[in-house]
Amino acid sequence: MQFRLNGGDRKCKVSPRTLLVDVLRDECGTTSVHIGCDEGICGACTIFLNGESVKSCLVLAVQAEGKDVETLEGTGSVKELDVVQQAFGEEFALQCGFCTPGMVVSARALLKNNPNPTDQEIRAAMVGNLCRCTGYQNILKAVKKAAERLQSG
Ligand code: FES
Ligand code: FES
Numbered sequence: 697m698q699f700r701l702n703g704g705d706r707k708c709k710v711s712p713r714t715l716l717v718d719v720l721r722d723e724c725g726t727t728s729v730h731i732g733c734d735e736g737i738c739g740a741c742t743i744f745l746n747g748e749s750v751k752s753c754l755v756l757a758v759q760a761e762g763k764d765v766e767t768l769e770g771t772g773s774v775k776e777l778d779v780v781q782q783a784f785g786e787e788f789a790l791q792c793g794f795c796t797p798g799m800v801v802s803a804r805a806l807l808k809n810n811p812n813p814t815d816q817e818i819r820a821a822m823v824g825n826l827c828r829c830t831g832y833q834n835i836l837k838a839v840k841k842a843a844e845r846l847q848s849g
Contacts, residue, residue, distance in 0.1 A: 699760045701726065702770030710757040717741045717752040719760075720767060728768035728797040732826070739825030742798035743767050749805035751824070768797040771804070780804050780842045789838035791829035799825045803839045811846055813839070 698707045701724055708723045717734075720726045720743070732738035734753050741752040744766035745759075772778035777785065780803045790796040799822065806813055806821035813821065818839045819832075827835065 697758055697761045699762060700764045702766055708757075712756070712758060714757040715753055716743075716745075716755040716757045716760050716765075719757040720752060720765070726767040726769050730794050730797065732794065737824075737826070738795070739798040739802060740795055742801045742825065744801060744805070747808075749801055768800055771800070778804075779845050780807070780839070783838040783842040783845065784835075787834045787838035787841055789830060789834040795825060795827040795829075799827065799835060803842060806839065807843055807846060812843060815840070 697710055698705065700706065701720075706724060708719060710719055710723075717729055717731055720729045721731070729743055729752055730740035731753060732740035736751050736754045739751060742749055743752045744750075744764075745752075745755065746763045772781050780800050784790050784796065784800060789799070802822055802825050806818065810817060810821075815836060818836055822832070822835060822839070
């Protein structure tokens with residue numbers, strides 16, 4: 697299969713039943729994509745597929761043929777965090793980091809479609825991402841802060 701990953705062309709051999717999450721982790725080294733539940737519940741494997749956020753444990757690798765895949769590795773850098781990453785750090789919205797990449801992707805997906813979400817809309821958008829460490833209040837605050845920063849440019 698061939699697809700684009702974080703802006704670069706990728707080619708790999710997969711079986712028809714291989715999951716996209718396994719290709720991303722094992723073949724492509726994009727290990728920000730985590731496997732928490734492997735059944736679409738935890739959100740740790742959330743990525744963008746052609747600009748839409750999806751849980752990559754629910755997508756067959758071949759479904760990404762010819763498409764654009766974006767993982768957290770395609771966002772910001774250690775020296776220059778993107779606005780959502782920055783807000784997560786400032787609001788202490790992360791601890792172990794297992795869930796955080798998926799949270800950041802889901803938050804970015806929300807803000808792309810709804811730049812000024814209400815608390816309820818943030819909660820609804822993040823409901824598919826589970827975190828056992830922080831509680832959700834700081835995650836909510838971080839998404840609000842990122843939204844405010846994006847609003848103010
Ligand atoms: S590993 Fe995909 S949703 Fe949990
Ligand atoms: S920071 Fe999310 S599970 Fe720990």
